[in-house]
Amino acid sequence: MASLNGYFMSYQKTASALLASYKYAEPFAAYLKKYFKQHHKFGSRDRKVISDFCYGFFRIGKSAEKYTLDDQLQIGFFLTHSQDNGYLSLVQPSWIDELTNSIDLKINFIKSIYSSFDETKIFPFSSQVDAALESDQFRKSHLIKPSFFIRIRPGRNDVVMNKLKEANIDFTEINPSCLLINGHSNLENLLEVNNDYVVQDLNSQQTQAFLPDLNDDAFPMWDACAGGGGKSILLHDTYKKADLYVSDVRESILVDLKLRLKQAKIRAANIFNVDLESNDANSTVIKSIPKKGFKLILADVPCSGSGTWGRNPESLRSFDEQDLVVFHQKQVSIIKTVIPFLQKGGFLLYVTCSVFTIENDQVIDLILNDTPLKLLKRGMLVENDSELQGDKLYAALLTLEA
Numbered sequence: 001m002a003s004l005n006g007y008f009m010s011y012q013k014t015a016s017a018l019l020a021s022y023k024y025a026e027p028f029a030a031y032l033k034k035y036f037k038q039h040h041k042f043g044s045r046d047r048k049v050i051s052d053f054c055y056g057f058f059r060i061g062k063s064a065e066k067y068t069l070d071d072q073l074q075i076g077f078f079l080t081h082s083q084d085n086g087y088l089s090l091v092q093p094s095w096i097d098e099l100t101n102s103i104d105l106k107i108n109f110i111k112s113i114y115s116s117f118d119e120t121k122i123f124p125f126s127s128q129v130d131a132a133l134e135s136d137q138f139r140k141s142h143l144i145k146p147s148f149f150i151r152i153r154p155g156r157n158d159v160v161m162n163k164l165k166e167a168n169i170d171f172t173e174i175n176p177s178c179l180l181i182n183g184h185s186n187l188e189n190l191l192e193v194n195n196d197y198v199v200q201d202l203n204s205q206q207t208q209a210f211l212p213d214l215n216d217d218a219f220p221m222w223d224a225c226a227g228g229g230g231k232s233i234l235l236h237d238t239y240k241k242a243d244l245y246v247s248d249v250r251e252s253i254l255v256d257l258k259l260r261l262k263q264a265k266i267r268a269a270n271i272f273n274v275d276l277e278s279n280d281a282n283s284t285v286i287k288s289i290p291k292k293g294f295k296l297i298l299a300d301v302p303c304s305g306s307g308t309w310g311r312n313p314e315s316l317r318s319f320d321e322q323d324l325v326v327f328h329q330k331q332v333s334i335i336k337t338v339i340p341f342l343q344k345g346g347f348l349l350y351v352t353c354s355v356f357t358i359e360n361d362q363v364i365d366l367i368l369n370d371t372p373l374k375l376l377k378r379g380m381l382v383e384n385d386s387e388l389q390g391d392k393l394y395a396a397l398l399t400l401e402a
Helices: 002-021 028-038 044-059 069-080 087-091 093-098 103-113 135-141 157-166 202-210 230-238 251-263 281-288 323-341 361-370
Strands: 148-152 171-175 178-181 197-199 220-223 243-248 270-273 294-300 342-352 374-381 393-399
Touching (some): 002 069, 069 103, 178 202, 202 230, 230 243, 243 251, 281 323, 342 361
Parallel strands (some): 294 342
Antiparallel strands (some): 148 178
């Protein structure tokens, strides 16, 4: 027991040091990866426990900021776990009987000990959140690790299902193409990533429901802010005969995207680098696309990412609300840049992974007022079952009437 106690105290000390030195200049996952690469003494279990401590700290936001870092680590562990790994039995043994209670009871228990604990500061931006999200439930959802979803590529369903069953991988079928993978299963040695399946969140997959019903013909379409390329592959799988054009402002992202499309066996008509906010954006786009423009443009624009903070909870402690105005202006600028390249009768799908109205409805309202686009539908993409724990996205489908 003494040896085990020593390990947990060492883990807590390491986590405290990591959090004290982290400056929020990069994603914590990247920061953590660099740290462990420099310190080879940590084995896989060490890395897992230390990471878990840190993410528990981030998930409670600033709700316990009046208390010590070690207090916050213990509160974070308690509120984000239903089973003890030996840590609580060491530092707070009287808490163990409360671990399996509901989150509301657990919060009340913590408040009985730490009177200044304020659960509203887990996600302290509720006044800005889309009305489709119930603020209290949404706030508490950050205490739960998001689920891991995959989308099965067309024609690969039997291959994926058979191999998962043969390997005894625990999964839940959400729909014929969407699976929730339970546990911490590594699929890369079992299946061909991007060819057999794509790692894609449930609600990201559901953007497909916002895509227009177009004839199965060849037509040009553009993923204007492609990022990692998940929605580029989704576009191709939805409109198999269409010509796919892909762009992003980051050249490094495009390098990774080219590899991903190659793995997916997708040949894009063109992949090009463009800053859609720059003065020369129009000339760059004109040189890179078909003369008649596009029948469909997908703009998954840069945003706060607030709908994904369940996966990146460090933002709960570092986000500055003043940045929302900057994002709003960026989003409007990008949309106004791409509109001239939309064909008459064509469609624009606007997407964010944000829960803030200033990045969602307020952008669309401004576009509707300032441009000839007409709205077909819009809304938050939020799973009905709170236990699924997917990201939160927003989508709006607009058209340029002929």
